[in-house]
Amino acid sequence: MIEVRFAGFGGQGIIRSGLILGRAVSIFDEKFATMNQNFGPEARGGACSSQIVLSDTKILYPYVTRTDYLVAMSQDAYSTFEHELKDEGTLIIDVDLVRANSNKKTYDIPSTRMAEELGNKIIANVVMLGFFTAISKVVSKEAMEKSIRESVPGRFIDLNLRAFNKGYDWGDKKLSEDN
Amino acid sequence: MKADPKNVFTGSHYIDGDVACAYGAVAAGCKYLAGYPITPSTEAAEAFAVKAPYVGAQFIQMEDELGSIASVLGASWAGKKAMTITSGPGFSLMMETIGLGAATETPFVIINIQRAGPSTGVPTSTGQADMMQAKWGSHGDYEIIALAPESPQESFELTFKAFNLAERYRVPVMVMSDECVGHMAEKVVIPNAQELEVEPRRYFTGSKKDYKPFKRDKDLVPWMARAGAGYKLYLTGLTHGEDGRPIFDVKTFEMKSKSLRGSTNRYLVDKIRHNRDKIIKFEEHQTDDAEVVVVSYGISARVAIKAVKEARESGIKVGTLRLVTVWPFPEKRIEELAHQVKGFVVPEINYGQVVYEVDRCSQGRANVILVPHGGAAVHDSDDILGAIKQAATDHNPYDRILEYTTALEREVFGENMVSKI
Numbered sequence: 001m002i003e004v005r006f007a008g009f010g011g012q013g014i015i016r017s018g019l020i021l022g023r024a025v026s027i028f029d030e031k032f033a034t035m036n037q038n039f040g041p042e043a044r045g046g047a048c049s050s051q052i053v054l055s056d057t058k059i060l061y062p063y064v065t066r067t068d069y070l071v072a073m074s075q076d077a078y079s080t081f082e083h084e085l086k087d088e089g090t091l092i093i094d095v096d097l098v099r100a101n102s103n104k105k106t107y108d109i110p111s112t113r114m115a116e117e118l119g120n121k122i123i124a125n126v127v128m129l130g131f132f133t134a135i136s137k138v139v140s141k142e143a144m145e146k147s148i149r150e151s152v153p154g155r156f157i158d159l160n161l162r163a164f165n166k167g168y169d170w171g172d173k174k175l176s177e178d179n
Numbered sequence: 180m181k182a183d184p185k186n187v188f189t190g191s192h193y194i195d196g197d198v199a200c201a202y203g204a205v206a207a208g209c210k211y212l213a214g215y216p217i218t219p220s221t222e223a224a225e226a227f228a229v230k231a232p233y234v235g236a237q238f239i240q241m242e243d244e245l246g247s248i249a250s251v252l253g254a255s256w257a258g259k260k261a262m263t264i265t266s267g268p269g270f271s272l273m274m275e276t277i278g279l280g281a282a283t284e285t286p287f288v289i290i291n292i293q294r295a296g297p298s299t300g301v302p303t304s305t306g307q308a309d310m311m312q313a314k315w316g317s318h319g320d321y322e323i324i325a326l327a328p329e330s331p332q333e334s335f336e337l338t339f340k341a342f343n344l345a346e347r348y349r350v351p352v353m354v355m356s357d358e359c360v361g362h363m364a365e366k367v368v369i370p371n372a373q374e375l376e377v378e379p380r381r382y383f384t385g386s387k388k389d390y391k392p393f394k395r396d397k398d399l400v401p402w403m404a405r406a407g408a409g410y411k412l413y414l415t416g417l418t419h420g421e422d423g424r425p426i427f428d429v430k431t432f433e434m435k436s437k438s439l440r441g442s443t444n445r446y447l448v449d450k451i452r453h454n455r456d457k458i459i460k461f462e463e464h465q466t467d468d469a470e471v472v473v474v475s476y477g478i479s480a481r482v483a484i485k486a487v488k489e490a491r492e493s494g495i496k497v498g499t500l501r502l503v504t505v506w507p508f509p510e511k512r513i514e515e516l517a518h519q520v521k522g523f524v525v526p527e528i529n530y531g532q533v534v535y536e537v538d539r540c541s542q543g544r545a546n547v548i549l550v551p552h553g554g555a556a557v558h559d560s561d562d563i564l565g566a567i568k569q570a571a572t573d574h575n576p577y578d579r580i581l582e583y584t585t586a587l588e589r590e591v592f593g594e595n596m597v598s599k600i
Contacts, residue, residue, distance in 0.1 A: 019364055023193035026366040035364040039303060060485045062363050
């Protein structure tokens with residue numbers, strides 16, 4: 001069982017990221033995935049997170065307890081959820097938005113800046129998803145691409161896939177630097 | 180009657196429980212949703228509204244919950260399958276008109292995505308504390324049917340089933356989901372329309388002068404007529420006879436008249452009680468040799484499975500009974516099990532509701548342990564495991580329901596917290 005938390009501000013596509021990952025795993029990789037959402041009363045700008053539990057069997061407890069992967073898109077998200085990461089867990093951050101000081105394995109990406117370079121910062125979450133996919137390997141790249149096709153409006157599919165691949169390549173590069 | 184393929188979104192979806200409720204309603208042929216969107220049920224109304232134009236249905240955002248439920252009753256008598264979607268605060272506001280729906284024997288569905296706490300509570304967190312309100316919330320005697328889904332898949336299936344039950348028994352049916360199931364996305368497989376059996380409205384087909392809106396069939400359920408179809412309809416919240424006109428005579432009020440001219444009051448409860456074996460659905464696992472049975476529903480039943488597995492591994496003979504229909508309650512089965520088991524463990528996200536029914540049916544023959552939860556989260560399965568162990572070792576029947584002290588309570592109040600009930 002693998003527990004993932006995406007966290008950031010409302011409006012950053014945090015819950016959408018959880019949906020895309022969950023859909024990829026359960027529909028296209030044919031495993032089990034639950035996605036639960038937490039948000040405050042604000043429409044935008046409030047603290048927001050999504051919890052995804054991945055498993056080969058039916059999930060009985062749909063919340064994360066000890067996170068394997070924390071994807072933090074805001075400083076607040078980092079400081080709120082860093083402590084629930086397992087010792088051997090992985091922290092993934094947007095390097096421009098989060099200043100991390102963690103003893104956990106950490107990977108960073110300027111996802112929001114990259115999204116802006118692609119023309120729209122709204123796809124920062126998809127850049128991040130590409131990065132997460134490359135680093136974590138908990139879901140296949142093909143499944144994620146299919147899931148993105150199903151999860152975004154038709155005219156934005158190409159842009160989202162470009163964003164995903166940009167993040168994925170960055171992840172590949174980071175991993176090869178590691179080795 | 181098979182479902183209309185146009186209404187059935189066949190395929191594998193990754194959607195949350197709220198959306199699954201909306202798709203279940205559309206599949207069942209629901210053509211009218213009136214609601215006042217409220218967290219955590221909003222996604223259901225939203226999903227229905229998105230699909231409505233393509234399936235010839237209507238969503239109306241009403242001025243409040245009072246208007247919502249009233250317009251659902253009206254839509255139902257106008258010939259549409261209708262529902263409303265809400266959460267605790269809205270559910271409370273709807274209570275008066277639910278009574279009118281029960282009294283006029285109007286088929287409709289209410290989806291309650293339960294949140295935590297009384298009043299406004301915690302809008303974005305889960306609870307299961309509206310269960311008794313579902314049964315007793317409106318004044319006077321009546322019976323309703325309530326179902327509790329444990330997953331988005333079951334949110335689809337039970338909402339679909341709720342419409343069938345509403346039509347079959349001319350009764351309000353409640354889908355008592357909760358925020359955890361409602362906001363949890365999971366794979367939902369919607370079958371082909373040919374595999375979905377829809378209960379059509381049971382319209383009276385005889386001559387217009389013979390129609391009486393509360394004249395009972397053998398199963399005690401009366402036949403409907405659509406308002407405006409030329410049949411004489413008289414619907415009132417006042418206690419009425421089979422023609423719908425008010426009755427205040429004590430004899431007819433009290434008795435089930437053999438001539439079937441009696442008032443509806445008795446029938447409002449009897450039509451459900453007499454048909455309960457056909458209505459009640461529950462799932463049992465490993466109860467054959469069980470000395471402890473975990474009785475639960477909705478998300479709590481799902482979380483309990485982890486504890487049950489661990490208890491079995493440690494050698495405790497434990498089984499589960501998951502209530503799919505919470506109301507009517509499976510009294511007979513609990514009573515049978517009470518002869519066999521040492522104890523029942525009842526985890527629910529409240530401080531004791533359905534546990535009282537378990538206790539009532541076990542009639543002192545078995546210990547009954549409540550695993551309480553104040554809401555805003557689901558149970559820690561270790562607490563359920565602890566209660567199972569306690570039920571397996573304690574032989575002497577308790578005087579009353581025992582409330583298990585959870586790890587969180589021990590942490591907050593200390594180890595020596597006194598028994599709470």
